[in-house]
Amino acid sequence: MATLTLRGLRKSFGTTEVIKGIDLDIAEREFVVFVGPSGCGKSTLLRMIAGLEPITAGELRIDDKRVNEVGPADRGLAMVFQSYALYPHMTVRQNMGFALRLARVPKAERDRKVNEASRILQLDPYLERRPKDLSGGQRQRVAIGRAIVRDPKVFLFDEPLSNLDAALRGQMRIELSRLHEELNATMIYVTHDQIEAMTMAEKIVVLRAGEIEQVGSPLELYHHPINLFVAGFIGSPRMNMLAVKVVATNPSGTEVELASGARLIVPSSGGARVGDAVTLGIRPEALRPDPNGVLQGEVRLVEQLGGLTLLHVAAEGIDDMTVQIEGSNGTRMHQSVRLSVDTSACHLFDSSGLALAHLTRHPLLAA
């Protein structure tokens, strides 16, 4: 339970700058997720917060106290590593109690805390085992247990679920959310995984090449991405991007002309002027087959996921426009389809990639 304040945080390895000035506020008990493409500096930023990587410039404050010079053990944080980093020669109980043992906590209290953590994580049957005798999910829970017993102010996770299979990942996702609820702790979580980011985060921080692109709630980023990068990064399947031309601007939005000559009015406005080339972003679920639809295309591939079906349609000069529809829909390959567009869920981006502001907030975000 702590607040974190990052001010102008920078990190260079030799002459290459990896983190290029991060400003971020993390509130008490918040669940913050860092996402971004591989190599953008998520792990580095997390390790700087943890104290494992010295901070080149800027200031890191925990509970309003500068901690740049404080060692990793004394910042009151606990970290769960991607590789789990359990101590192989110690039992589960010793692994979880190691920090307390180093802090010379009496054995009785140590055992009490380990037992408490093992109850929360359902590790009781495994306390006397070594890590190598555990499954991946159990190891992961031990790594989390090792963090819990220290009673940290902030939990740091670096892609903790990426070594698990899909089913276990789903289960651990729920357990982590439950843990966040139960422990009332601030958590910072690094991931590649769209679903993890969307489901667990209260606040997502999108990073690119060492800089923050956008910070906001999952739905905020989904419905109001501030630029092309965030729009493309958040959401799976990806947003469809079409090159279009502005033909009119009026109070109800911006009218654009597609490659086929079809016109749409998107309820966004901004600096766009008539004649500008802009990018139209359409989420896959904003497209649906409709005999009266404005778009016309040919289905190239059908991916049936059961509950959902993804159509890959060649239309408007692009080969792979993704359309997400119900699994009960019987559209087949090579069929020609017309698609209607829910323009309220469309986005426009100017030539520099910045989004034109929506005229209205998404209903779920209006409050």
Next chain:
Amino acid sequence: MSSATQETPGAIKAPGGFLVMPSVIVLLAWMIVPLVMTVWFSFQYYNLLAPETAGFAGLDNYEFLVTDPDFWVSLRNTLVLLSSVLVITVVLGTLLAVLFDQPFPGRNIARVLAISPFFIMPTVAALIWKNLMMHPIYGVFGAVAQAFGFEPVDWFAQFPLASVIAIVSWEWLPFALLILLTAVQSLDHEQREAARMDGAGVIAQFVFITLPHLSRAIGVVVMIETIFLLTVFAEIFVTTSGGPGNATTNLAFLIYARALLQFDIGGASAGGVVAIVLANIVAFFLVRSIARRLEV
């Protein structure tokens, strides 16, 4: 059908047995013949200087051996040499391995220098130490001592066994370092970072993370060094020839002295049998305890 499939392995077994015969015979000849001959000679009066006293000696050679004070001294020297070199190389090797794992300028050159003694053959190493380092008049140590106004130490006269231990340790330290360095480098660095987050300082990380990680490698070093250290010979032969008196005579040197200086083949063979028994006892305990650790 089932009987046919059951018969097949039996049918294959016989030619299989024939095919391994050559290697078995070579191995037998290689190991058993010298062993049996050593045991046989150890029960014979067989002195090249006294060919008239030949024939079965019973346990006389053994009795002569165990009542010879030289034998017990050589046994002690063997074990002192073995354990001292093991302790020195493992302790220093571990510390150096951890040191060489840290980045510092010139690390690669330092590594090569530290490992290079391993490539010097024992006789040469012993000669270098005897004449260039430890010699009271020409040696480096003597020169240093004199530069500071001390009396040079005649190492091989005053501390003969310690001097031999120093030379052998110098030869074996690179081996220990090499094995332990690779082991240190294989330590998952996230584990060390986790320990740092858990509040482990440099020493606690070493004790609780690095040392347990190294235990296997240390076991391997101890096992391999033991095999070679029980039979140290060249270093002693070149530097002290077992002396002064019997101060640096180990079992291997005693056997050599018996057989080739006193021409007492029977007595030397008895010493050889004792050496075999000793090596087996050490190996038994060592291999067992280390094999158990390797399983973990």
